Amino acid sequence: MILHYFSSAGWEEWGLYERPVIREAMPVLIDEDLRFEDSAGPRPTVVMNLWLRELPVSGAPSPKSWRTYAQALKGWAEFLVARGIPVFAERQRLRDALSMYAEYRLSGPLEVRLSPASWNLAVKTLSSFYQWAAAEGHAPTVPFSYVRQSMTRPDGARVEVTRNPATVRTGNAHATRKYLEKPYTDLLMNALAGNNPASERDVSFRGRETGRNAAVIGLALSSGCGHRSSRT
Structure with a gap:
């Protein structure tokens, strides 16, 4: 599958009556044979491109987000095509494919693996796409399940949230925080005090x-905010 970014430059030579109503740099997914339909009618790429074009008015105004969502759709569609599964297959078949896709992306070959955060973004993208496609009559079903949970906000209010079980847990902030090792904290303290790395007065210091x-x-x-204890 080809991922192209739309440009209207030279549209007057395309044999059109007016300029296409498509945002500049909007991602466009195209099958390898450069066709958008065949004897069976419009291909899934047509529906994908319709969804992508609605992103600017669906809460995703950034071109960077469009690219990310298009890449998620592209990866999913290519995975399905390689296994002979239609993008709009019946629900159980798509759920089975999603299970295989999770294994492929989370523990498959290193070059295709996604971090938990990237996987969750891909799941969110596919979920949004299938929900939209089903609501618009393009897809027969949504292959995801959703769980409603109650949570307490910082202000004490109880709210209902919907979670997609296909997502995975990501690391807590304290688990991914970067700490300075002791040699670097010593270097920092010497610099702040106007000393050289040997803790002697730096005559060139002008602070x-x-x-x-x-x-x-x-x-x-x-206080433990910046370095890791020697006991860890």
């Missing part, structure tokens, strides 16, 4: 308030 700067950052480091 001010070295004592204050070192004291503030030293306090932050001693």
